[in-house]
Amino acid sequence: MKKILVPTDLSVNAGNALRYALSFSKSMPIELVFLHVTHPMLDLPDTSLEFYDPIVFQDEKEQKSYVQRQLDNIFNDLSLNKDQVHYSIELRIGFAADEIAITAKNLGCDLIIMGTQGASGLMKLFLGSVTYSVIKKSEIPLLAIPSNCVFKNPDKIVFATDYEGISNKKTLAPLFDIANGFDSRVLMFHAIESKEPIAAYIEELQVWKTEKNFHHLKHTNSIATCEDVTEGIIEFTEENDASIIAMIPHSYNFIKNLVHKSKTKEIAMVTKVPLLVLC
Numbered sequence: 001m002k003k004i005l006v007p008t009d010l011s012v013n014a015g016n017a018l019r020y021a022l023s024f025s026k027s028m029p030i031e032l033v034f035l036h037v038t039h040p041m042l043d044l045p046d047t048s049l050e051f052y053d054p055i056v057f058q059d060e061k062e063q064k065s066y067v068q069r070q071l072d073n074i075f076n077d078l079s080l081n082k083d084q085v086h087y088s089i090e091l092r093i094g095f096a097a098d099e100i101a102i103t104a105k106n107l108g109c110d111l112i113i114m115g116t117q118g119a120s121g122l123m124k125l126f127l128g129s130v131t132y133s134v135i136k137k138s139e140i141p142l143l144a145i146p147s148n149c150v151f152k153n154p155d156k157i158v159f160a161t162d163y164e165g166i167s168n169k170k171t172l173a174p175l176f177d178i179a180n181g182f183d184s185r186v187l188m189f190h191a192i193e194s195k196e197p198i199a200a201y202i203e204e205l206q207v208w209k210t211e212k213n214f215h216h217l218k219h220t221n222s223i224a225t226c227e228d229v230t231e232g233i234i235e236f237t238e239e240n241d242a243s244i245i246a247m248i249p250h251s252y253n254f255i256k257n258l259v260h261k262s263k264t265k266e267i268a269m270v271t272k273v274p275l276l277v278l279c
Contacts, residue, residue, distance in 0.1 A: 001177040003031045005109040007100050013147050017115035023151035028181045032087040036067050037099040097133030104140040112142040141174045144275045154243040158187045160233045165248050186219040191232035246276040
């Protein structure tokens with residue numbers, strides 16, 4: 001992992017994701033690219049200028065200064081010398097999710113780190129869940145940072161999986177990079193939404209797949225039945241005090257379930273730890 005894209009809309013929650021990214025990058029020689037997307041001007045009748053991103057009216061130099069001031073504050077909070085951090089600032093005009101996905105691909109980024117909430121002005125009115133949109137559009141894996149989540153060394157990572165796709169080394173590369181970089185233990189977890197006993201051959205097959213593809217990492221292998229897969233994953237994560245949940249999106253339609261259950265207890269619980277979306 002060499003380059004990480006970190007979008008910011010200058011909101012408080014985006015700032016929290018920036019803090020996480022800077023702390024995350026301390027342990028690895030990573031280039032950070034901080035991206036601010038300015039929403040295009042829309043000619044809406046009776047729309048006050050206060051709805052627009054205030055830096056849309058500034059030139060490029062002034063726009064970068066807004067982002068730099070946010071970074072300077074975070075560098076100070078974390079007692080970091082900015083001269084020791086390899087970073088750059090990029091500006092784009094367009095719809096945030098589109099520009100984040102395109103920029104990450106064009107700049108050859110290995111990962112996107114961004115907050116799960118936070119938007120202002122027209123972005124709040126029109127974009128909805130930018131992070132979820134990026135997950136759907138991007139070909140680059142994404143680490144979604146919940147509001148108020150403080151960086152914790154990821155000594156344990158829950159990899160919630162149905163064991164499909166775990167032979168794809170390209171898909172799993174970000175998980176391997178993080179686990180190797182932080183000497184993390186990967187807790188493989190397969191939740192089955194059923195009250196029926198787990199067939200012995202399923203356990204044997206999954207153990208075989210795990211040992212074949214994860215032999216180079218510290219890992220464990222667990223399987224459990226539960227009434228609700230999402231709740232099962234959350235409970236397993238909390239019981240093991242894990243710092244990150246990693247998933248391949250098609251597994252359990254997990255991302256889709258999160259969006260459709262946004263007010264449920266499951267969402268409130270899962271947003272306590274970052275979610276690594278592999279693709």
